Amino acid sequence: MEARWSTPIDAGMTVEDTLLHVPQAAEIFLEHHMACVGCVMSCFDTLADAALIYGIPIETLLAEIAALHESEQGLETPS
Amino acid sequence: MPSDLELIGTCALFRGLPPAAIAELGAAAAVERFEKKVLLFHEGEPARALWMLRAGRLKLTKLGGNGQEIVVRFLIPGDPFGAIAILAGARYPVSAEAVEACEAFSWTPADVAALVERYPAIGMNSARVMSERMQELQERYRELATERVAQRVARAILRLARQTGRRVEGGVLLDLPLSRQDLAELTGTTLFTISRTLSEWEQQGLVELGRERVLIKSPHGLVTIAEDLPS
Numbered sequence: 001m002e003a004r005w006s007t008p009i010d011a012g013m014t015v016e017d018t019l020l021h022v023p024q025a026a027e028i029f030l031e032h033h034m035a036c037v038g039c040v041m042s043c044f045d046t047l048a049d050a051a052l053i054y055g056i057p058i059e060t061l062l063a064e065i066a067a068l069h070e071s072e073q074g075l076e077t078p079s
Numbered sequence: 080m081p082s083d084l085e086l087i088g089t090c091a092l093f094r095g096l097p098p099a100a101i102a103e104l105g106a107a108a109a110v111e112r113f114e115k116k117v118l119l120f121h122e123g124e125p126a127r128a129l130w131m132l133r134a135g136r137l138k139l140t141k142l143g144g145n146g147q148e149i150v151v152r153f154l155i156p157g158d159p160f161g162a163i164a165i166l167a168g169a170r171y172p173v174s175a176e177a178v179e180a181c182e183a184f185s186w187t188p189a190d191v192a193a194l195v196e197r198y199p200a201i202g203m204n205s206a207r208v209m210s211e212r213m214q215e216l217q218e219r220y221r222e223l224a225t226e227r228v229a230q231r232v233a234r235a236i237l238r239l240a241r242q243t244g245r246r247v248e249g250g251v252l253l254d255l256p257l258s259r260q261d262l263a264e265l266t267g268t269t270l271f272t273i274s275r276t277l278s279e280w281e282q283q284g285l286v287e288l289g290r291e292r293v294l295i296k297s298p299h300g301l302v303t304i305a306e307d308l309p310s
Contacts, residue, residue: 035308040237041298044244044251053299 009065011058015042015050018065024072028064032056083108083133087184090131091211092159092204100198107194108184113137115256119175119183126164126171128185132156135181136243136255139173140264150264152215153178153255155243162205164188165195178256223267231266232276233305236286240295250287250296257291 009018009025015036018025029036034054036042047065051058087093087108088101096104110133113119119130122141132154139151139160151173154160163169167188186194195201222231236253244253263273277293280286285301287294295301302308 035302035306039302040241040305041251041302043241044246044298049299 009047009062009069011048011051011062012046015039015045015047018047022065022069022072024068025065028061028068032061083184086133086157087131089157090159091208092129092131092162092201094204095200096198100194104186104194107186107190109186111183111185113177113181113183115177115179117177119177119181120161120171122171122174124171126161126166126169126188128161128187129159129164129191130161130175130186131159131184133182133184136178137181137183138176138178138261140176141173148264149267150261152212153239153243153257159208161185162208165191165202165205167192178261228266228268228272229276229304230307231268232262232273233301235262235266236293236295237298237301237305240298244295247294250294251298252292252294254292257293 009022013021015029019037019042026037029050032054034050034056036045036050039045045053047061048058051061081089084101084105087104088096093101093104108131109128111119113135119137120127134156136153136155137160138153141149141151143149160175161171163172164186165188191201222234226234239255239257240251240253243255244251246252259273259277260270262277263270266273277286277288280301281288283300285295285297285304287296
């Protein structure tokens with residue numbers, strides 16, 4: 001499970017890879033009404049492309065995914 | 080460029096087989112070469128072999144009563160075809176035509192029968208391939224019955240891009256030797272409608288058309304049309 005989080009999420013990562021590494025990112029796409037989940041072009045479009053298309057600052061999108069990533073890690077870290 | 084055995088190992092029919100089985104398949108395979116536009120086999124012919132594309136591109140087609148050709152699907156290296164040869168006495172349900180110079184592996188029905196007996200996974204894999212293709216055809220049937228032409232064309236281009244396209248500067252390039260006629264046959268419409276639709280999209284900056292190539296400049300724009308999303 002730990003290995004799933006080892007790849008850093010950045011603006012150049014494709015939407016497909018992002019969803020593969022952080023499946024919960026689907027929640028964030030849906031909240032922003034982005035049609036990325038299940039999109040046939042998700043293997044080509046990067047997070048930067050998707051943010052641009054939907055007029056969302058890429059920093060915001062990355063921060064939201066990173067926050068989710070951190071909270072999930074927190075849950076998975078043994079006390 | 081994968082080796083022949085690596086390519087055979089990636090084929091959906093042979094996935095999960097032990098290396099010894101892949102080596103056996105490699106040893107039993109005949110390699111045949113075909114020039115562009117040559118038919119590898121005709122619809123209705125006895126299925127003399129099970130095939131897998133080694134290099135190039137080909138299309139599977141069916142002929143309508145009025146002589147109009149329908150493209151069932153395009154194939155890329157690693158794709159199996161003529162898998163009906165697994166069944167004794169079967170006939171090919173489609174024709175296979177090289178859309179560019181091709182090389183293909185073939186196995187005789189006797190070889191295939193012996194291999195299926197030794198490696199039953201081939202039988203399960205072939206059921207999976209048939210089921211996936213059936214689902215794809217059902218989806219296309221639904222599109223034909225319920226969707227506008229533009230939606231069907233967008234879907235067909237996106238599906239081909241997903242299967243064979245690559246990311247380049249300025250978009251996603253589909254450099255399959257794909258004529259407008261091929262697209263018309265693939266989407267059940269006329270050459271005139273395809274030309275008009277593509278020209279409109281080119282004017283809108285969604286695609287850039289070249290000879291036997293389509294650059295998808297706005298993948299999202301095409302998805303919007305294909306999925307009927309609010310633009």
